[in-house]
Amino acid sequence: MKKNWYQKELVIKSTQKRRGDNNNRKDVRKIQSWLTLYSIQNPHSGTATDIDGDFGPATERAVKNFQREKGVVEDGVVTQEMFDLLCFNLKDAFDKPLLSDNLRDLVIEAAEAHLKNHPFELIIGGESNSGPWVRSYMDGNDGTPWYWCMGFVQAIIDQAASVLDKNFKTLMPNTYSCDTVGTIGLNKGLLTRYTKLRKDTSLIKPGDIFLIQKSSFDWVHTGIIISINDDVIETIEGNTNIAGSRNGVAVLKRTRNLKKSKIDVFSIEPLV
Incomplete structure (x- = not known):
């Protein structure tokens, strides 16, 4: 594919968490974006949050709410594995094999x-x-x-x-x-x-x-x-x-x- 920017949207540089030493504002905004996008289709989820690049208590709570939705450990930490769950829809849209x-x-x-x-x-x-x-x-x-x-x-x-x-x-x-x-x-x-x-x-x-x-x-x-x-x-x-x-x-x-x-x-x- 020539239009492959989407691949950059599927990764974060390092684990992101509240008071994390390796926190990156760009990656935190990605996380907050996907939490908010999830809330649009799941308004009961409590995952909508500000998209400001600050991994504060509100973002941590939103992450835990998302983790509860997915049935995984509610630790408020976003590893790459957790981020894969957040951005699953994008990967599915672009990477799922077409059969026609x-x-x-x-x-x-x-x-x-x-x-x-x-x-x-x-x-x-x-x-x-x-x-x-x-x-x-x-x-x-x-x-x-x-x-x-x-x-x-x-x-x-x-x-x-x-x-x-x-x-x-x-x-x-x-x-x-x-x-x-x-x-x-x-x-x-x-x-x-x-x-x-x-x-x-x-x-x-x-x-x-x-x-x-x-x-x-x-x-x-x-x-x-x-x-x-x-x-x-x-x-x-x-x-x-x-x-x-x-x-x-x-x-x-x-x-x-x-x-x-x-x-x-x-x-x-x-x-x-």
Whole structure:
């Protein structure tokens, strides 16, 4: 895989604990991030805590609460083994072997694997679009300006293509910009405009990339198409919410009406 920053999110430099001699603020923030992410899916757990890099009594209590949830010794200490439990979802999303035998099915399988593991952004230091999931999709970048929908799409395409020993960069450059991908699609003849798609939805195939058009050369959101039914596409997309925002908080599965949005489609066929 070309987009492999996620591997850095799976490790801490040393054991972290309250008053630990080897405490590292960056690693403590990682721990606090995963504790908070766990609390989003398990609101009863008592693991939500400040993400400030300080391994104080609140973080220690949150770690013990997580350990109780997992049925392990409640000592409040985070070894690499304990951190593996904290960040399991990220590793599962990126490293669990994909079983499909063709690119389009691999793209869908990878997108569904990420969806199942609940990628979610955090607010850290007052900055949205932050946290380990965002950095994994955005090659280490996070913070309010880093809209991560295209980072998510390219991570999925990269993961799927790598199974077949293909390089997603032959299709498009590594970019976080919908405009860049849309323009390249036009130049390569891979982007079909919404006006044409509304007349012939058979031009859309599962695994292709949708781009929501604001104007002819300006696209504001993207995601993976997983199925097409009449005038409706089902999608898996990052940095969205239940309203379909281009700057939401999570990876979600959505339905989109082709007749109500200006949805262009970028074909991945050259990689197939």
